[in-house]
Amino acid sequence: MSKFQAPKGVSEYFPERSKYFEFVRETIIDSAKLSGYQLMELPVFEDTELFTRGVGESTDVVSKEMYTFEDRGGRSITLRPEGTAGVMRSVIEHNLDRGQLPVKVWYSGQFFRAERPQAGRYRQFYQVGIEAIGLQDPEIDAEVISVADAAFKRLGISDYHLEITSLGDSLTRERYTKELRAFIATLKLDETTAERAKLNPLRLFDDKRPEIQEAMATAPILMDYLTPESAAHFSRVKECLELFGISYQVNNRMVRGLDYYTGTAFEFVHHKLGAQSGIGGGGRYDGLMAQLGGADLSGIGFGLGVDRILMACEAEEISLPADMTLSLFIVPMDEASKRQAVLCARELRLHGISVDVAYGDRNLKSGMKAADKSGARFALVLGEDEIASGRAQLKNMQTGDSFSVTIRTLHDDLLKVL
RNA sequence: GUGGUCGUAGCUCAGCUGGUAGAGCAUCCGGUUGUGGUCCGGAAUGUCGCGGGUUCGAGCCCCGUCGAUCACCCCA
Numbered sequence: 001m002s003k004f005q006a007p008k009g010v011s012e013y014f015p016e017r018s019k020y021f022e023f024v025r026e027t028i029i030d031s032a033k034l035s036g037y038q039l040m041e042l043p044v045f046e047d048t049e050l051f052t053r054g055v056g057e058s059t060d061v062v063s064k065e066m067y068t069f070e071d072r073g074g075r076s077i078t079l080r081p082e083g084t085a086g087v088m089r090s091v092i093e094h095n096l097d098r099g100q101l102p103v104k105v106w107y108s109g110q111f112f113r114a115e116r117p118q119a120g121r122y123r124q125f126y127q128v129g130i131e132a133i134g135l136q137d138p139e140i141d142a143e144v145i146s147v148a149d150a151a152f153k154r155l156g157i158s159d160y161h162l163e164i165t166s167l168g169d170s171l172t173r174e175r176y177t178k179e180l181r182a183f184i185a186t187l188k189l190d191e192t193t194a195e196r197a198k199l200n201p202l203r204l205f206d207d208k209r210p211e212i213q214e215a216m217a218t219a220p221i222l223m224d225y226l227t228p229e230s231a232a233h234f235s236r237v238k239e240c241l242e243l244f245g246i247s248y249q250v251n252n253r254m255v256r257g258l259d260y261y262t263g264t265a266f267e268f269v270h271h272k273l274g275a276q277s278g279i280g281g282g283g284r285y286d287g288l289m290a291q292l293g294g295a296d297l298s299g300i301g302f303g304l305g306v307d308r309i310l311m312a313c314e315a316e317e318i319s320l321p322a323d324m325t326l327s328l329f330i331v332p333m334d335e336a337s338k339r340q341a342v343l344c345a346r347e348l349r350l351h352g353i354s355v356d357v358a359y360g361d362r363n364l365k366s367g368m369k370a371a372d373k374s375g376a377r378f379a380l381v382l383g384e385d386e387i388a389s390g391r392a393q394l395k396n397m398q399t400g401d402s403f404s405v406t407i408r409t410l411h412d413d414l415l416k417v418l
Numbered sequence: 419g420u421g422g423u424c425g426u427a428g429c430u431c432a433g434c435u436g437g438u439a440g441a442g443c444a445u446c447c448g449g450u451u452g453u454g455g456u457c458c459g460g461a462a463u464g465u466c467g468c469g470g471g472u473u474c475g476a477g478c479c480c481c482g483u484c485g486a487u488c489a490c491c492c493c494a
Contacts (some may be wrong), residue, residue, distance in 0.1 A: 005467090005484075005485070006485095008484085008486095009485095060492055082494090111494075113493080113494090115493080116420085116490095116491085117485095117487090118487075118488070119487065119488070120493095121493070121494080122494090125493095129494095196491090203492095208490085257492065257493060274489090276494080278494060279494070280494065281493080303494060305494030306494080307494075308494060309494090331454095333452070363452095364453060364454095365448090365452095366447085366454095368454040368455095369454055369455085370454085371454060372454040372455055373454085379453075379454075381452070381453060383452065393453080395453070395454085397454070397455085
């Protein structure tokens with residue numbers, strides 16, 4: 001046992017699993033790029049106030065899950081618990097909101113929430129997100145959803161479903177919440193439940209206890225309060241999803257944990273992940289940018305949990321490709337040939353060919369074993385004879401066949417067979 | 419933050435009602451001269467998560483602590 005352990009609740013990826021993590025992340029990013037989203041590289045910490053104002057003071061995320069500390073200059077700093085607020089801040093700060101619209105960006109990286117760890121829930125987790133800013137078309141809502149869905153499909157994930165709803169504009173929400181509070185006031189609730197309802201009445205819809213479910217069955221539904229514009233927008237989003245062949249279920253009791261959502265909201269739920277089953281979610285946030293001091297632009301985006309999506313792949317027993325395989329493994333026989341081997345490796349690498357060498361004074365047999373385990377496609381033994389003649393046997397590790405090559409021009413031969 | 423379960427070699431785990439640790443896989447070496455994958459033989463490896471306590475004696479019991487896990491809560 002080592003003296004140091006990773007901090008509580010962080011996920012770490014190392015070989016062999018890290019290559020699958022990388023593949024999942026890259027597949028999602030690729031999906032975003034295929035729709036014209038461009039990279040936004042952002043800090044992992046921000047001014048605390050960005051989150052209290054952006055995400056909302058009353059949310060659990062802000063009120064009890066943030067990693068907040070004072071830096072040496074006495075500023076209050078917070079490790080980002082989500083991505084959208086930071087994107088908005090950067091867009092506003094660099095005047096992207098006053099330039100060409102829309103702004104379509106993606107980001108990826110670590111996020112932090114001080115929660116009790118659990119399978120699929122970490123204090124530091126990895127997310128890939130996209131944001132489309134400055135568009136109100138319902139088609140962009142469908143595009144954002146489709147970017148996530150396409151990523152899942154390209155990974156081969158199938159045991160999940162999409163839930164969508166419309167939360168309406170802020171005015172609608174206000175009116176509805178009032179009604180809902182009035183309804184809840186008529187219920188007999190225990191203290192903690194009442195307290196939760198006070199903070200966010202929508203939460204009661206999510207309560208797992210049957211008696212609460214029953215009581216909430218007759219509660220007013222937000223969908224009934226939508227303005228004609230919101231309702232029309234929502235049905236066009238749905239039409240577009242149908243056009244794409246993306247199935248969904250409308251969940252008009254969906255609860256989102258961040259205050260800024262308006263209009264379309266959605267969530268992808270996987271069926272084999274236990275309690276933490278959300279693999280991605282997002283929605284529209286039409287007032288957020290103005291609230292943070294930028295132009296009054298609407299926006300929509302999502303965050304996908306890479307850790308959980310990898311878990312979903314594993315739960316579905318999807319065999320993910322190991323993208324990077326070594327092309328060549330060189331086995332030197334002695335000190336003199338080792339120098340030749342490393343030189344040869346360096347030159348091949350300059351030609352863009354991946355090469356590793358059997359370091360560590362191994363004998364031929366263990367050197368070949370190392371070559372085998374490296375997964376390299378070819379192996380090359382270098383010894384006295386080879387150095388003297390300038391020729392060596394290039395061995396195909398899959399077929400076992402080998403053929404003679406000139407060491408000096410190895411890259412030509414390799415490029416031909418790779 | 420609350421509650422349940424768990425913590426033994428790199429990995430997966432065994433260890434009977436307390437008597438100072440074992441298997442499989444992986445690793446390393448070898449099976450006569452310079453070519454891996456199978457097979458066979460051999461070797462190395464643990465302060466039994468950490469700290470206290472009970473006991474003649476603790477991996478097994480008690481307390482604490484750290485971590486994991488599952489659920490609540492919340493969400494990616």
